[in-house]
Amino acid sequence: MTTLLATERIKLFTTRSPWWSAFLALGLTIGFAGLVALNHNGGPLRVEHSQFGIQFGLMVVTVMAALAITTEYRFATIRATFQAVPNRTSALLAKTTVVAVLAAVIGEVAAFGSWATVKVIDGGGPELAITTGADWRMVAGAGLVFGIAAVIAVAVGTLVRQSAGAISILLIWPLLVENLVQLIPGAGDDIHNWMPFTVAGRFLNGPGPDAPLSAWGSLFYFAAVAAVLLLAAITAVNKRDA
Template sequence: MTLLAVERIKLFSTRSPYWCSALALVLGVGLTAIIAASTDNGQLSLGVTQFGSSQLALSVVLVMAALAVTTEYRFSTIRATFLAVPNRTSALVAKTVVVAFIAAVLGEIIAFGSVGMAKLLSPASDLAINSGAEWRHVAGVGLLYGIGAILAIAVGILVRQTAGAVAILLVWNMLLEGLIGIIPKAGVKIQAWLPFQNANHFLMLNGPEAAGAEQAGMGIDFKLSQWGSLGYFAGIAVALLVVALIVAKRRDA
């Protein structure tokens, strides 16, 4: 518990968590507000309310998580941390738990805040959360952000430089996996096993049970169920973190 408290204090002693959280809220809830204001009252759907949270706000959260590690390497405070806690794995796992928890809470605030904003601006729209798929679509955002933070921290530990880690995460999430889909024939098959594509698959409101194995409009034939896709995404994040912890133990701080 002491390590968790220390990591929480260290995290909130910098400005990046505050700025990133504010930006994520603006992108997630703000984009929903713009869409709701420009849509005829009564025509807004629940799926549209999470438009900003699935990629834009997630990208900001990934950056926030990476910064939690790379800023320590940049200012060499990580050396003091490892001197105080010789077990590097414990220190880095504590940091991961704190950042992932904060990311998950922020995800829930953005998701339900977006629904609340949509209801406020479009009161005649049917935005009730009734089915399991609808709850997964909204409440699942927090799970996705928490797992994404774990992956981002792993990248930060491996790269150690802010610019490099942020560039990798943004290109990976927002560009690379989408571009792979343009590869003739094999592209969509590869996409079915990419981590962020599976993360988006988990959040989709109309999954295989409603639209068949091949997602309407995406052309990706996912082999896993939506919860299976979340487990796959989590598995990749944890595996990458394990590799990062091994590397961190073997090299100089």
Template sequence: MTLLAVERIKLFTTRSPWWSGAIAIALMAAFAGLVAANAPADELTMANTQFGATFGLVVVMVLAALAITTEYRFGTIRATFQAVPNRTSALLAKTGVVAAVAFVIAEIGAFLAWGLANVIKPEANLALNSMADWRNVAGAGLIFALAAVVAVALGTLVRHSAGAIAIVLVYSQVAEPLISQLPSVGPDIYRWLPFNMAQKFLTGDPEVAPQFADGGPPSAALSPWWALAYFAAFAGVLLTIAVATANKRDA
């Protein structure tokens, strides 16, 4: 508990988390507004209102990676390990706080986006009736939190802001879709890639992305909740490697 409070103080006594949080929420809401204003009411789906989540997620992952890489950049990681020699606890506390912040940002952003779309197009069918609808909106919190864990883990391993951010963004936004374009084996691999799994949890299968109907990249191999578990396991493995590495390395 003490260590969570320590990491909370650290995170909120610098400005970048506040800015990143505000930008992520604004992006999610803005895209919902844009989509709702332009789409006909009968075509506006729940997934459409959450279109901005992709961009919000990018900002949150940058926030998460920076939370640890700035510690290496400014040497405060040494001050941290000096005060808390148990590096595993120190890093897990940081990961926990960053993940919780990511969760909160996502929930605010997702519900703001959903609310805004409802206000702009009250006649559209945007009621939260099914589990799929809830997953699509409230589920963002879980995905953002786990993605934040991935970013913190990579930041711990790489230790440089630019490097960590590049890896996180290029992998999640560019590499995975590119892999799906590989001839023959591409789609089969893509079905098992973690960020595709995360997307599967959010948007599910049947009502998913009509733009892919013409043979676009395939959706993930598992059912939504298993896809979430898969993504969580991916984050867990990365975090374990990162913590083990930090314990062995000189600070």
């Protein structure tokens, strides 16, 4: 498995898109935090103010993770991969692991970078200190959410095998579908309550009184969704001709 992980690590970092994505994700989130801090007045800045832009990073990382697998299909390097590692399940798990770890690292850097940026610009009162469990979840939790989102993205990329399609689904789903279902009269809110990215948001921002799951329960649910999708992707990869 270490060999496989090393293989996937080399594959990932010898193309440009992960570097670009990491750069963009950090630039957007931290830059946005800077904008918030610079324009703030009235009331002390709180930890949550520093994390307003975290979704930028999440979306960019999702795109990066999907591209990590779809470009393999585009350039048919997936065939070379399966030739070198005939056990497709291991190959896909190794790729997912490497991409998820990178995503998690980007998430942590983005979250703490944003927080630090706000602290530097604003000076930082006691409201900006990371003290409670909720504060820690909001900042340090970003890496966990990014990592799990990357697993979802790799799974979707594997199932769709096509960059444009995978990216469209991965962006339209959390940004549009999850929000629009709320509008359905009656059932809308109940469906919304179980939408994976909405639930992941509750882990970061606190579940609120009406949420069906606790904070950590929310993260567990998000991870379960990712696991189911990954399982579907593994099944598909093993059944399909490469």
